[in-house]
Amino acid sequence: MLALRVPSSNAEPARLLMTESGILDKHHRIFSSEGFTEIPALATPLPGLMARLAELGAELTDSRDYVWRETFRDPLKDIMADIDIPKELEKMLPKKWEQLGHVLVLKISKELDDWKGEIARAYSKVLEVDTVLRDTGGITGQFREPVMELLLGNKTETVHVENQVRFSLDAARLMFSSGNVEERIRMATICKPGEVVADMFAGIGYFSVPMAVHSQPASIISHEINPLAFEYLNKNIGLNGVEKKIKPVLGNCLDAEENIADRVIMGYVGTTHEFLPKAMRILRGKGIIHYHETCPNRLLPNRPQERVKEAARDAGKTAEILKMNRIKSYSPGVEHVVLDVKIS
Template sequence: MDTMPKYQKIGNILIVKRNLNVEEIDYLLTKTNCKTIVKYSTHITGSLRIPKIKIIYGKETETVHKEHGCMFKIDVSKLMWSMGNLKERERISTISSDTETVVDMFSGIGYFTIPLAKYSNPKLLYALELNPDSYNYLLENIKLNNLKNVIPILGNNQKFPLKNVADRILMGYVLTTHKFLDKAFEILKNEGGFIHYHETVPEGIIEVRPIERLKYHAEKNGYVLADYKINKIKTYSPGIFHVVIDAHFLELKKEK
């Protein structure tokens, strides 16, 4: 075979984007030693981020994926995994420190939680997750990686009861992330801190819309955007980029 079909390898499971013929399946089985081949049939959508799949070969959809020295147990029939975020997961893993309290508002199975907790060793990391399946794997992944500084919480992050506790907040979600900014500022410490804000945005307004949204919600909640860096992660769809803004906020001093 001249060319191998494109795939993503998650543990010992292959994810492909099209149907394969018998020759292609045999070729992938020989070259990758996988146990299952799965086709993702649509974009992953919805607040629970559940993929729609078709099993092309094999039966088992649960695997343990190793990345950047971390282990992630996942069922690819129930939960998403984005290889396009690999560099961002590695980058974010060393961005904190052992003096910080971190809140991951969209933890999933621990995509960002696990590497950050392992390599930055923050004092405390609250991992919030809405999807019960993701939460259960988050619990397993905390144990797999022997982490003692992560507090997993199942439920809507809008109901997270603690206020002004976070030095740093992770917002690893796209499409409607800006709708959660007011809650993020409620969680951020009074004196300010960092928010890593993900957004999908047309290429022509990458430098404008995310920053305007951050400034608006910051001032609304008594903060000022002191500094920021825009990181391009990947192309989300034609003309649309997935970006992460590393934003530093300070308390907005009011005139007496």
């Protein structure tokens, strides 16, 4: 597993640098031995960050596995100690949350309605955030918009740092799924130098921006239909200095230019298969499609595979399934998967 190996005397500043840049792997334990500390990393540092880490004596290593851990510390214990709600309700307190910069997103069950203000206060204090949103309705509609209630604070616009990429967004009005982190990291380095990439569902740049920051595509054409998400897509392009690599396009990807891309990203769920014929036409003859689908477990892996193969056949092409990754559980019995498919 990837880690930064650093003299133990410099472990803390190295860990802080990794945290700031969003590459600290919080789910694996730090390992120390014989004066050196190995800090698990989510991704390879970019040259600028690596130079700063090297000043601390750090070097990249990939020589062992590290022990899994649920959280960095156990904030729930601190929250329980601080919170003022009836004892019997404590077991219903949220055990997971989304932390996006200074904004915390909590799912609070109905039974805790009367204590939502107190819950927001205690979580914000322990997790050191100043704004708390309650996720009341999941993600809805074509724009994949969250339904949120503001419980504490007033600034819902935030900057979330992950894998050395800065994502600006209004967390009350736009989604950001922490559960997709591995896929965002995977997409960051998947394209080959000089490729033209079409991102059909760019959102705020979930895949386009990491790819532009970490790879050398000739260009990424990023389509987004929701004007608010498009506004943040533009902001994130500027924030990460990738104006030369990404061409943002406001509108329906069904109107995208055809016969231009070597790689197509289809990061959308629900009705993604309906866009497959268009994806086939966006490709410049052959290339790779990253096809996302939410699929009942019992229909895996056949349904998404067959859908892609059928769309390829209809377009007079062939589809070779290179791999299928499970991204996360989407709802009970339903999985969010991504297929890498070679089209020729």
